[in-house]
Amino acid sequence: MEGPEGAQIRIFVDADACPVKPEVYRVAERYGLKVFVVANAFMQVPRGGLIELVVVAAGPDVADDWIAERAGASDVVITADVPLAARAFRNGASVISPTGKVFDDDSIHMAVATRNLLTDLRSAGAATRGPPPLSRQDLSRFLSALDLAIVRLKRKLEGKA
Numbered sequence: 001m002e003g004p005e006g007a008q009i010r011i012f013v014d015a016d017a018c019p020v021k022p023e024v025y026r027v028a029e030r031y032g033l034k035v036f037v038v039a040n041a042f043m044q045v046p047r048g049g050l051i052e053l054v055v056v057a058a059g060p061d062v063a064d065d066w067i068a069e070r071a072g073a074s075d076v077v078i079t080a081d082v083p084l085a086a087r088a089f090r091n092g093a094s095v096i097s098p099t100g101k102v103f104d105d106d107s108i109h110m111a112v113a114t115r116n117l118l119t120d121l122r123s124a125g126a127a128t129r130g131p132p133p134l135s136r137q138d139l140s141r142f143l144s145a146l147d148l149a150i151v152r153l154k155r156k157l158e159g160k161a
Contacts, residue, residue, distance in 0.1 A: 007074040014079035015039040094149040100141025
């Protein structure tokens with residue numbers, strides 16, 4: 001899907017622990033959008049020209065760096081990783097967590113502060129829990145947020161925003 005300046009809407013998926021990849025594939029197919037599935041190891045992705053698996057070297061933040069260096073104002077980034085969300089948001093990308101949380105000006109700052117607090121607590125020896133399992137409401141919120149982000153980007157690229 002291209003706008004007047006040739007910008008295309010693309011979706012970048014921080015894939016290693018992403019529970020909504022099948023949903024992303026279906027939405028991308030419906031809109032005809034390119035998806036980059038970025039992971040540290042090989043994983044199965046649907047065949048076809050729209051979905052591309054990008055396997056990056058193992059190591060901390062290698063997949064995040066790959067996404068952050070490429071995602072921009074006409075892109076959607078799917079990640080639960082708060083530092084990556086902040087970087088992609090600063091680059092102008094629309095950023096959505098697998099639970100459907102949309103990172104915007106207000107929420108990204110709160111998410112970074114919360115993450116930093118939890119990191120400090122863990123380093124001080126406090127036991128913290130991981131995220132709860134994905135619920136049906138989370139999935140519904142995610143699909144709504146992804147659809148809305150794509151529609152907004154389409155309008156922007158078509159000059160209607």
